[in-house]
Amino acid sequence: MALKITEDCIACDACLPKCPNNAISEGNPYIIDxxxxTECEGFFPTPQCAEVCPVDACLKA
Ligand code: SF4
Ligand code: SF4
Known part of the structure; x- marks a missing residue:
């Protein structure tokens, strides 16, 4: 399972350095591979990109 980033993304860059799998790339919107x-499984109890996103653009795919 993976998260995806919606068109609501404002390209703030908050999520990119938080990803333990380097799954996030710059773009408009930003992109999750x-x-x-892994939805942060094995690293954190919750998806870190979703935790830091100010506009709730990181959603379950
Ligand atoms: S849920 Fe975790 S592993 Fe997936 S893109 Fe977000 S920060 Fe990276
Ligand atoms: S934290 Fe949210 S708004 Fe900022 S770049 Fe990531 S998805 Fe886009």
Whole structure:
């Protein structure tokens, strides 16, 4: 399972350094590689990109 980033993304860059799998790339909107995203399993109890996103643009795919 992976998260995706919606069009609501304002490209603030808060999520990118938080990802333990380097699954997030810059863009408009930012992009999550579904092959790399583990929903933070094994690293954190909750998806860190969703935790820090100020506009709630990181959602379950
Ligand atoms: S849920 Fe976790 S692993 Fe997936 S993109 Fe967000 S920060 Fe990275
Ligand atoms: S934290 Fe949210 S608004 Fe900021 S770049 Fe990531 S997805 Fe976009």
């Amino acid at each position: 579904p092959d790399l995203c």
